Amino acid sequence: MSLRLKTVLIMGETLVGLLAFVYGLTTIRNAGWLLVGAGVLFGTVCLLLMERLVLSPLARIIGDVQKVEASGDLSMRVTVRGDDELASLATAINKLLQALQVAQEALRQSESRYRAFNEELERRVAERTAELAAANRKLESEVAERIRAETMQGVAYRIAEAANHETDLVDLLRYIRQELGTIIDTRNFYIALSDPEHEMLHFPYYVDENLPAPGFSTTRARKLDRGLTEYVLRTGQPLLATDEQIRELVARGEVVPLGPDTRVWLGVPLMSDGAVAGVIAVQSYASPAAYTPDDLDLLRFVSSQIASAIARQRRNELLRQQSAAIEASIDGLAMLNADGEYVYLNEAHARMLGCASPQAVVGKPWRDWYPPEEVARFEREVWPALLEQGRWRGEAVGKRTDGTTFPQELSLAAMPGGMLVAVVRDITERRRLEEQFHQAQKMEAVGQLAGGVAHDFNNLLTAISGYASLVRDALPPSHPSRDDIGQVLAAAERASNLTRQLLAFSRRQIIAPSIVSLNDIILNLGKMLRRLISENIEMEIIPAPDLGAVRVDPGQIEQVLTNLVVNAGDAMPNGGKLTIETANVRLDAEYARQHVGVAPGDYCLLAVSDTGCGMTDEVKARIFEPFFTTKEPGRGTGLGLATCYGIVKQSGGHIWVYSEPGKGTTFKIYLPRVAAQPTAVPKREEELPLVRGQQTVLLVEDEPAVRSFAARILREMGYSVLEAANGSEALNLATQKADAPIHLLLTDVVMPQMGGEKLARRLKAIHPEMKVLYISGYTVNAVVHQSEIDEGVAFLQKPFTTAGLAEKVREVLAS
Known part of the structure; x- marks a missing residue:
């Protein structure tokens, strides 16, 4: 029976019983209260029935279910009692638990399989992920290495390219630093090049934070020492050293600390031709970790390119310098091919040939630039010697484009492939200077001969003129022999003039120089010079207003000027113009190079020009030779210009002649300018009358005739004379x-x-008040070695006359 039917039957039976009970009571008591009590009783009964029949079994079922839930054990079951709906519910719950247990077992098995699968999957995923990560890392490393390699190759390539195109070493090194700065820190960067020959270390490019603005130097250099740079030079190995490692190197004596302390230093040798040529280095003052071994590898990789770039650039610079030197050379340089055609020549060689540019010569055969006789000589003598020895050197005669020829020094060298290198020097100037030098040597030799002859003649003439004067003075005025003696004295005077000119030419006559102005000398002689030339010759004197002073013997310069004016007058027999002018000039090194014996500096110029007949080159080459003259016999001795030459040379100056036939002649005399103020040129004084004396004169003369003559004159004048033949x-x-x-x-x-x-000097020690008067034809000590006597020293030139000796002795004693 179902639970619902049981409940209805029980409740019905109870209700009937209650109604009957209530009805009975109603009859007895108050019906209302009975109804209330019946209701309460009915409810109570219903609740008890519900508890017994429904709620208790249901609570048991719920309790069993909660136990299953609490334990999670699906194998537990709900207790089944009876066959009512609650039992069916309990049975159904048990079936559900059974089904859940089965499902749970299946789920557990499924979860186990899934867990095993998932673990396997995770393992495989982890392995694959690890493989992918490793592959990715490898790929990243390969990419980084590839990028690094490409970067290094790019840097090396750009450095090499820059070395090929950059013409300035500093600009190249600046560019190298800029390129390296893209991959490493180059704030402190330098390149050092070793110069072992001079034991120097040069830094053509040095950038450092400690340098003042602009922060780099291109001229640093120092002596080789034992710094870190020298360590790399010495070992030939790269070095990456922190401050701690540097201290260890210092402690071991490997290096010496130089410059400011650095936290890390990285240097790599620059190798050139198998040797260490220098070092490229970077350093940091901030962090010891600024550079890594990878940076060392990087710097070592690019160092070869840098070394090659520097070497190439230095070779290119050397080639540019050599090329510039070749183009700037005054010597000609040419290259000829196997056919004898010019393929190259420098500007100097083109100018030698009279061409505006080398292109005018390139492609033409060498035969076009030599006279036919030289071409024949080359083929006969030069080419066989060149083929045999590989080189030839000698002199030749070249030909210019206008057909004129010039002497040249030629050096030829055969090159592989039939090429020929020629070095050509135009020796026209050298030949001219050699001719000047040979002329000067000839003049010097002639001068020495003339000086020696003049000295000996002066001694003889002193005796001849002296004794002739004594004989003449001893004869009465009416004696017929006085005229004969006069002729002897006149001849002696002419001979004396000749010897004086010879001494002037040989630069052995005594000079008494003073600081004078050439203008004063010219103006003092103006009237006399006018009388030396004919009236149909116009004479113009052009003195420079600011002319400097010179140190010369005024009398000698007067003689030079007189000789030049006389010669100019003789060159203009039909009239013309004579110009005498002065000027301040500066002779530069180029002028000195072209004129033998001339020193560059400031000079005073004395120029004498005429518009006369002029001279040929042959005459100009000999005009200063003694006794050479173009005048008719009896009109000249040939000593005038020789005298001028000797006086000018003895005064430290130079004389040059410029002349062309039919156009006239100019003599230019250059005398060294001095800074002192000139003194006035003294006027010529009248001869003083002879005055007798009573003093003691010590006469010392090695020539007996001269000594005897001088002693006789002095004694006749009243002097007491002591004679000696020599100093002892x-x-x-x-x-x-x-x-x-x-x-x-x-x-x-x-x-x-x-x-x-x-x-x-020795006699002055014994007789300090003694006066001194020197006499001589010329001096070897005072004139040859010093070319002058000191100002204030008295001197009498041989040969001298009775009056000349008397006047000079009185003048010295009275001074």
């Missing part, structure tokens, strides 16, 4: 007469054993 005799006499005064020493300048200058 003079010293003995002076010692013997030490208590007696010697008022004047009259001595020759050049004597055997002891010269006059030395004798005077």
Whole structure:
């Protein structure tokens, strides 16, 4: 029976019983209260029935279900009692639990299989992920290496390209630093090049944070030491060293600390031709981790390119310098092919050939630039020697494009492939200078000969003219022999003039220089010079207003000017113009190079120009030679210009002649300018009358005739004369007469054993008040070595006359 039917039957039976009970009570008591009590009773009964029949079994079922839920054990079952709906519910729950248990087992098995699959999948995914990660890392490394390699190759390529095109080493090194800065820190960067020959280390490019603005240097250099740079040079190995490692190197004595402390230093050798040529280095003052071994590898990789670039650039620079030197050379350089055609020549060679540019010569055969006789000589002598020895050197005659020829020094060298290198030097100027030098040597030799002859003649002429004067003075005025003696004296005077000119030419006459102005000398002689030339010659004097001073003997310059004016007058027999002018000039090194013996500097110019007949080159080559003249016999001695030459040379100057036939002649005299102020040129004074004397004169002369003549004149004038043939005799006499005064020493300048200058110094120690008068034809010591006597020293030129000796002695004693 179902639970619902049981419940209805029980509730019906209970209700009937309650209604019957209520009805009975109604009859007894108050019906209302009975109904209330019946209702309560009915409800209570219903609740009890519900608890017993429904709620308790249901609670048991719920409890069993909660136990299953709490334990999770689906194998537990709900207790089944009876066969009512609750039992069916319990049975159904048990079936559900059974089904759930089966499903749970299936799920557990499925989960186990899934877990195993998932674990396997995760394992495989992890393995694959690891493989992919490793592959990715490998790929990233390969990509990074590829990028690094491409970057390094790019840097190396651009450096090599820059080395091929960059003409300036500093610009190249600046570009190298800029390129390296794209991959490493180059704030402190330098390249050092070793110069072992001079033990120097040069830094053509040095960038450092410690340098003042602009922060780089292109001229740093120092002596080789034992720094980090030298360590790399010495070992030939790259070095990456932190500050700690640097201290270890210092402690081991490997290096010496130089410059500011660095936190890390990286240097790599620059190899060139198998040797260490330099070092490229970077450094950091901030962090020891600024550079890594990878940076070292990078720098080492590009160092070869940098070394090659620097070497190539330096070779190119050397080639450019050599090319510039070749183009700037005054020597010609040419290259000819196997056919003898010019393929290259420099500007100098083109100018030698009279061409505006080398292109005018390129492609033409060498035969076009030599005269036919030279071409024949080359084929006969030069080419066989060149083929045999590979080179030839000698002189030749070249031909210009206008047909003129010029002497040249030629050096030829055969090259592989039949090429020929020629070095050509135009020796026209050298030939001219050699001719000047040979002329100067010839003049010097002739001068020495003339000086020696003049000196000996002066001694003879002194005796001849002296004794002739004595004989003439001893004869009465009406004696017929006085005219004969006069002719002897006139001849001696002419001979004396000749010897004076010879001495002037040989630069052995005594000079008394002073600081003067050439303008003063010219203006003082103006009227006299006018009388030396004919009236149909116009004479113009053009003095420079600001002319400097010169140190010369005024009398000698007067003689030079007189000789030049006389020659100019003779060159203009039909009239013309004579110009005398002065100027301040500066002779530069180029002028000095073209004129033998000239030193660059400031000079005063004295120029004498005429519009006369002029001279040929042959005449100009000999005009300064003694006794050479183009005048008719009897009109000249040939010593005028030779005298001018000697005087100018003895005064430290130079004389040059410029002349063309039919156009006239200009003589230019250059005398060294001095800074001192000029003194006035003294006027010529009238001759003083002879005055007798009573003083003691010590006469020292090695020539007996001259000594005898001078002693006789002095004694006739009242002087007491002590005679000595040389310095030793003079010293003995002076010692013997030490208590007696010697008022004047009259001595020759050049004597055997002891010269006059030395004798005077020694005698001054014994007789300090003694005056000195030198006599000589010329001096070897005072003139040849010093070319002058000091200002204030008295001198009398041989040959001298009775009056000349008397005047000079009185002048010196009275001074």
